[in-house]
Amino acid sequence: MENIEHALLDVKSLSKSFENVQAVDNLSFHIRKGEIYGLLGPNGAGKTTTIKLILGLLEADAGDISVLGLNPETDEVEIKNRIGYVSEEPLIYKSLTPKELFNFIASIRKLDGEKVSKKLAEYLEGLSAIEYYERLISTLSRGNKQKVQIIAAILHDPEILIMDEPLAGLDAKSVRVVKEIIELHTKRGGSVLFSTHIMEIAEDICDRIGIINNGKLVAEGDFEELRQRANAIGDDVDLEDIFLKLTDQDESINGIIEKLRTTML
Amino acid sequence: MNNKELFKISKYVYAESFLQSQLDMSGTSVSSVMEKMEKNKRYIKNQVIFTKIIMVLYVSFLILLPITGYMQIEKAINEGISITWILFLGGVINGGYFLFQFAYLLMFGMFSSTGLFTGNIFDWLSTLPFKKKEMNKIGIMTLFRVIDAQFIALMLIFPLATAIFTKSIIITLISLGISTLNTIFSFNVLIILSKKFASVIKGAEANAKGSNLTRILFLVGYLATTMFAVLGIQFLIPIINPLYFQEPTNLALFESLNKWIGLVPFPLSGGYLLTSFLVGFDNISFLQILPYLAGLAIFALIDYLLLKKSLKIMNDVIISRIDSKTQKFKVSTVSDVSITVVSPIKAFIKRDKSMILRDIQSIIFILFPFILPWVPFFLALEPGTGFDEIDGFGIIGLIYCIMGSIMIIMGLSSIEKTGTTINASLPIIVRDQVKARIKWAFVIIPLGTLLPVIMHIGKPFFWDILVIQVLIAIVGLLFGTFTLLLRIRLFGKMKNKYTLANVKFRYKIAKNVLLFALDLILMIVIVVGFVSQLTSRDIVEFTLIIFPIELVLAFSLYFVYNKMFPRPRKLD
Ligand SMILES: Nc1ncnc2c1ncn2[C@@H]1O[C@H](COP(=O)(O)OP(=O)(O)OP(=O)(O)O)[C@@H](O)[C@H]1O
Ligand SMILES: [Mg+2]
Numbered sequence: 001m002e003n004i005e006h007a008l009l010d011v012k013s014l015s016k017s018f019e020n021v022q023a024v025d026n027l028s029f030h031i032r033k034g035e036i037y038g039l040l041g042p043n044g045a046g047k048t049t050t051i052k053l054i055l056g057l058l059e060a061d062a063g064d065i066s067v068l069g070l071n072p073e074t075d076e077v078e079i080k081n082r083i084g085y086v087s088e089e090p091l092i093y094k095s096l097t098p099k100e101l102f103n104f105i106a107s108i109r110k111l112d113g114e115k116v117s118k119k120l121a122e123y124l125e126g127l128s129a130i131e132y133y134e135r136l137i138s139t140l141s142r143g144n145k146q147k148v149q150i151i152a153a154i155l156h157d158p159e160i161l162i163m164d165e166p167l168a169g170l171d172a173k174s175v176r177v178v179k180e181i182i183e184l185h186t187k188r189g190g191s192v193l194f195s196t197h198i199m200e201i202a203e204d205i206c207d208r209i210g211i212i213n214n215g216k217l218v219a220e221g222d223f224e225e226l227r228q229r230a231n232a233i234g235d236d237v238d239l240e241d242i243f244l245k246l247t248d249q250d251e252s253i254n255g256i257i258e259k260l261r262t263t264m265l
Numbered sequence: 266m267n268n269k270e271l272f273k274i275s276k277y278v279y280a281e282s283f284l285q286s287q288l289d290m291s292g293t294s295v296s297s298v299m300e301k302m303e304k305n306k307r308y309i310k311n312q313v314i315f316t317k318i319i320m321v322l323y324v325s326f327l328i329l330l331p332i333t334g335y336m337q338i339e340k341a342i343n344e345g346i347s348i349t350w351i352l353f354l355g356g357v358i359n360g361g362y363f364l365f366q367f368a369y370l371l372m373f374g375m376f377s378s379t380g381l382f383t384g385n386i387f388d389w390l391s392t393l394p395f396k397k398k399e400m401n402k403i404g405i406m407t408l409f410r411v412i413d414a415q416f417i418a419l420m421l422i423f424p425l426a427t428a429i430f431t432k433s434i435i436i437t438l439i440s441l442g443i444s445t446l447n448t449i450f451s452f453n454v455l456i457i458l459s460k461k462f463a464s465v466i467k468g469a470e471a472n473a474k475g476s477n478l479t480r481i482l483f484l485v486g487y488l489a490t491t492m493f494a495v496l497g498i499q500f501l502i503p504i505i506n507p508l509y510f511q512e513p514t515n516l517a518l519f520e521s522l523n524k525w526i527g528l529v530p531f532p533l534s535g536g537y538l539l540t541s542f543l544v545g546f547d548n549i550s551f552l553q554i555l556p557y558l559a560g561l562a563i564f565a566l567i568d569y570l571l572l573k574k575s576l577k578i579m580n581d582v583i584i585s586r587i588d589s590k591t592q593k594f595k596v597s598t599v600s601d602v603s604i605t606v607v608s609p610i611k612a613f614i615k616r617d618k619s620m621i622l623r624d625i626q627s628i629i630f631i632l633f634p635f636i637l638p639w640v641p642f643f644l645a646l647e648p649g650t651g652f653d654e655i656d657g658f659g660i661i662g663l664i665y666c667i668m669g670s671i672m673i674i675m676g677l678s679s680i681e682k683t684g685t686t687i688n689a690s691l692p693i694i695v696r697d698q699v700k701a702r703i704k705w706a707f708v709i710i711p712l713g714t715l716l717p718v719i720m721h722i723g724k725p726f727f728w729d730i731l732v733i734q735v736l737i738a739i740v741g742l743l744f745g746t747f748t749l750l751l752r753i754r755l756f757g758k759m760k761n762k763y764t765l766a767n768v769k770f771r772y773k774i775a776k777n778v779l780l781f782a783l784d785l786i787l788m789i790v791i792v793v794g795f796v797s798q799l800t801s802r803d804i805v806e807f808t809l810i811i812f813p814i815e816l817v818l819a820f821s822l823y824f825v826y827n828k829m830f831p832r833p834r835k836l837d
Contacts, residue, residue, distance in 0.1 A: 055689065055690075057689050076692075077692045077693070077694060077833065078692070079692075080690065080691060080692035080693075081692040084690070085689065085690035086690075087686035087689065087690065089686060090686065091683055091684060091685045091686040091687065092683075092684060092686060092687045093616070093620070093683055093684035093687060094683045095619070095620045095623040095624055095683060096616065096619055096620060096684075097619075099597075099601070099602075100615075100616065100619050101687070102604060103604055103605060103606075103612070103615070104612050104613075104615070104616045105687070105691065106604045106606050107606050107607045107608070107609060107611070107612030107615075108609050108612055108691050108692070108693060109691065109692065110606065110609070111604075111606060112606070113603075113604050113605055113606040116604050116606075117602055117603050117604045120602050120604060121599045121602040124599070124602065125599055130597055130598060130599060130602075131596045131597055131598075132597070133597035133601055133602065134597045134601065136623070149686075149687075152687060152690070153690060
């Protein structure tokens with residue numbers, strides 16, 4: 001019961017399948033206030049599907065989701081008022097300019113024009129995106145689109161930030177700034193659900209990591225806990241090995257490397 | 266590598282350039298073009314063939330203008346009409362034909378040729394081991410593939426028709442010569458303009474005002490030529506041909522006109538020379554055609570200079586020497602950031618406005634409700650004075666208004682495609698979203714339907730037409746709203762279009778067919794009902810019957826709308 005009280009986001013026995021893929025399989029986890037939770041898993045593990053379910057963008061086959069005590073299937077609008085979402089694919093109106101997009105978003109969210117202008121200017125400057133402010137989004141590079149999307153997600157000071165591979169395409173400086181944004185967001189008491197397939201990023205950013213494979217949670221814990229599990233397997237084993245092992249990739253990867261050796265050398 | 270092999274290779278460059286042109290023209294709806302391609306591997310091929318056939322068809326249509334003129338010339342001479350007048354009309358009409366032909370080529374050629382210049386399609390060739398000379402050949406061959414059918418149509422249809430209708434070898438040869446000069450001229454201008462046009466619409470500058478304007482102008486021009494080709498010629502021929510027999514009194518004026526405007530190299534010199542031969546040297550002296558010959562000589566020189574210029578452009582493109590002008594972008598600063606918050610409905614409308622202007626497909630959808638209602642007015646420039654003639658007018662008007670309202674709903678519904686993940690993250694109240702759509706329809710449909718009524722101000726049946734058009738506009742609105750609601754019912758709420766794809770987009774084709782069938786049946790029912798009432802009653806009775814029905818339907822739709830999108834409940 002202790003979990004429920006502190007959990008801003010609670011997922012219980014969630015399942016979702018597409019025609020012939022079990023994308024999410026009896027998945028349970030929760031995120032506490034002020035916590036950065038990382039969903040770590042290889043491509044196709046079910047991270048994006050889980051996130052879409054949480055947002056109410058897909059309908060679950062089974063399971064319960066509670067976001068800020070609300071049900072995504074019935075309280076969608078209220079939930080979206082209080083969370084920020086950075087999607088994997090930045091489909092963010094390519095025929096608008098960031099300026100028009102932010103005006104649109106601020107109006108839909110009914111924000112205070114003056115306050116939001118100030119904040120927006122700071123974010124844009126921090127992420128060195130200010131000079132693209134009045135260009136068509138379709139002409140921006142992938143990374144700059146991503147910046148626009150991230151700013152769009154934090155403009156209204158959400159309580160939970162849900163970010164699907166948010167660092168994809170960003171340069172080193174912007175990665176630093178986004179990390180800072182995430183950090184400050186949690187200091188304010190906000191929580192973050194963060195998906196990535198890159199272990200170092202999860203290790204670097206997240207307080208707690210759930211490793212997910214084939215839609216199932218295969219390991220969960222903070223970085224230390226996961227390392228202890230790795231050590232328990234063998235001396236020489238680091239986190240990458242355990243990640244590959246837990247996600248059934250360790251054997252196939254050795255085969256692949258072997259093949260590459262013979263063809264390239 | 267031999268020429269045959271190079272020609273084979275140019276096929277790929279050509280396919281690439283055609284795709285590029287399609288993408289350029291579509292502005293920001295690039296993804297939908299790509300999607301169509303994925304679904305239909307023959308999409309590009311079909312488009313290519315279609316564009317070519319249309320062009321050839323239009324030119325064949327247009328040829329009626331000079332050809333029917335030939336026969337008038339003979340008749341007019343026999344009836345003793347002054348040669349000066351015949352020469353003038355013949356020269357101007359033939360010249361007009363050349364000009365139209367030229368315009369057609371630009372309209373249709375541009376669709377396929379801008380791609381040669383925008384997308385660096387030759388870049389990948391330069392990564393392959395070709396000699397410079399071979400690259401040049403490929404470039405020219407590609408260009409030929411782009412315009413082969415048009416080239417042949419432009420060059421040969423006119424002399425061929427001339428041969429058939431005059432059965433004179435000399436006149437045929439002359440028309441072939443003029444046709445050749447015209448064709449060279451047209452293609453060179455096409456290349457030069459395509460290059461200019463390409464730099465205007467080039468992706469990175471897609472935001473520029475000039476580029477949007479160019480797209481819109483181009484589109485309006487395209488629609489205008491199409492309408493002209495289909496409808497205009499039919500009207501022009503009966504108007505123009507009798508002119509041969511209406512000799513003006515001030516022939517002296519035309520006599521000097523014939524001398525001077527006959528010097529204009531394109532398109533008049535050719536038109537005049539041809540007419541001179543049609544009239545025959547029994548009727549005019551050889552001296553009289555000297556200015557026309559001079560004009561054509563200048564024309565040939567112009568052709569030569571243009572050819573040099575366009576070859577240079579081609580050459581530059583092929584070896585990628587095109588000046589990559591540093592594009593001027595506005596670099597914004599912090600002081601530019603100032604957010605104005607408006608109501609959600611206004612925000613949707615503002616967003617739509619920005620997006621529609623940048624997307625050629627959406628522009629078409631928005632323009633049609635404005636253009637279509639003119640058709641009946643155009644078809645019946647003088648719809649009589651009695652009420653009976655107005656009936657036919659109302660029927661066509663009704664059909665076009667309904668079509669316009671379907672188009673606008675379709676256009677507005679597809680507009681959000683590129684912003685689906687942002688929409689997925691926003692607390693959008695669907696009612697607002699739908700309301701914004703309906704507001705668009707409520708401005709455009711009545712405006713588009715009522716504007717043409719202006720043409721009838723001051724006529725005795727003006728009020729009848731106004732009342733009918735108002736009733737028609739209401740039908741259009743009801744129909745548009747119905748289609749919108751049905752679409753949402755079938756395909757799910759718009760905000761989830763992308764993310765709910767696999768849930769709601771099952772049976773997509775079946776649903777589209779259903780939507781189309783329902784719309785069609787409804788349209789037939791409405792038109793039949795409307796017409797049966799319109800033809801059997803006078804306008805007052807008609808209004809008294811139709812208007813209450815419209816009111817009842819409007820209230821029912823409002824009821825359904827409220828059921829589908831209830832006002833959001835207040836959370837306390
Ligand atoms: N709309 C869909 N229709 C059918 N199958 C889908 C659909 N969306 C996802 N899947 C399948 O569900 C599984 C999980 O996909 P998901 O996108 O959630 O993975 P992911 O962990 O986000 O991967 P990545 O790291 O590549 O983003 C995959 O096998 C995928 O093919
Ligand atoms: Mg994913």
